[in-house]
Amino acid sequence: MTRASTESASSRSKPLNGSKNGHALLREAVPTSVDVPQLRPFFGYYGGKWRDALKHYPEPQHATIVEPFAGSAGFALRYAARKVILCEVDPVLAAVWRYLIRVKAKEILSIPDLAPGESVDDLKVSQEAKWLVGFWLNRGTASPRKSPSKWMRDGIRPGSFWGDRVRQTIASQVDAIRHWELHNCSYAELPVPRAATWFVDPPYEAAGRYYRFGSEQIDYAALAAWCKSRPGQVIVCENEGATWLPFRELADVKTTRADRRSREVYWLNTFELRDAS
Numbered sequence: 704m705t706r707a708s709t710e711s712a713s714s715r716s717k718p719l720n721g722s723k724n725g726h727a728l729l730r731e732a733v734p735t736s737v738d739v740p741q742l743r744p745f746f747g748y749y750g751g752k753w754r755d756a757l758k759h760y761p762e763p764q765h766a767t768i769v770e771p772f773a774g775s776a777g778f779a780l781r782y783a784a785r786k787v788i789l790c791e792v793d794p795v796l797a798a799v800w801r802y803l804i805r806v807k808a809k810e811i812l813s814i815p816d817l818a819p820g821e822s823v824d825d826l827k828v829s830q831e832a833k834w835l836v837g838f839w840l841n842r843g844t845a846s847p848r849k850s851p852s853k854w855m856r857d858g859i860r861p862g863s864f865w866g867d868r869v870r871q872t873i874a875s876q877v878d879a880i881r882h883w884e885l886h887n888c889s890y891a892e893l894p895v896p897r898a899a900t901w902f903v904d905p906p907y908e909a910a911g912r913y914y915r916f917g918s919e920q921i922d923y924a925a926l927a928a929w930c931k932s933r934p935g936q937v938i939v940c941e942n943e944g945a946t947w948l949p950f951r952e953l954a955d956v957k958t959t960r961a962d963r964r965s966r967e968v969y970w971l972n973t974f975e976l977r978d979a980s
């Protein structure tokens with residue numbers, strides 16, 4: 704488990720009422736980032752936002768954070784002590800999150816390494832544990848693998864693949880997400896809206912077909928209307944070229960695929976509030 708450095712923790716504790724991006728004043732008591740443990744990813748995922756969450760997106764202004772397209776929940780991991788509600792339509796990812804939310808650290812520590820030539824099916828562990836390990840056999844995949852990638856077999860960057868370091872990290876973090884909620888449904892079926900920070904990171908319209916539940920299954924006009932009607936603070940992620948909301952350029956963000964760079968855009972509901980005033 705890592706903690707924000709003193710410098711960045713104190714600088715992040717300030718913008719809560721008058722945020723760096725000019726957001727409205729806070730009316731709720733929201734935990735600050737000071738001394739709140741920041742979690743590392745429980746698993747790598749294609750399109751994961753953990754690395755960019757602090758640098759590129761505004762700080763959440765509400766005590767509740769909703770990630771309606773959860774994936775590996777890269778944004779919520781940075782503010783894990785808040786009330787976190789995840790929604791994920793893919794039953795494999797949903798099962799992995801349910802497992803992580805309830806599993807004991809001891810059980811994680813008992814999941815063995817893969818011996819040379821073995822696949823996850825050789826492990827005598829639950830299906831969810833196999834999927835969790837499967838996400839650590841390759842980097843940034845959209846679904847768990849069964850056998851180690853060449854990178855893992857070659858022993859390059861051992862901390863990036865299933866092994867003792869990863870096991871220890873996950874085990875040290877599971878107690879920090881006991882209060883998280885997970886819904887295995889489509890974003891539109893999420894129960895009762897409440898004022899929250901909504902971090903909306905759907906499969907990108909053009910590049911999001913690699914997911915088991917990808918862009919071809921999403922009605923982006925309906926998603927746009929849904930985003931606009933969320934109560935609270937809404938942050939939406941996309942890639943350059945998307946037009947289903949009036950996106951603005953964010954930054955040249957490195958993707959989880961090391962060889963490619965994508966130009967990220969974003970939309971905040973405060974753009975419209977500001978434009979209207």
Ligand SMILES: C[S@@+](CC[C@H](N)C(=O)[O-])C[C@H]1O[C@@H](n2cnc3c(N)ncnc32)[C@H](O)[C@@H]1O
Pocket residue numbers: 748749750751752753771772773774775776777778790791792793796888889890891904905906907914915916917921
């Ligand atoms: C871009 S990824 C999210 C990545 C995430 N921000 C992270 O840090 O890992 C999009 C996720 O949305 C999920 N998804 C696709 N359609 C969905 C839907 N209709 N409702 C909820 N989740 C959906 C996909 O399975 C995928 O996990």
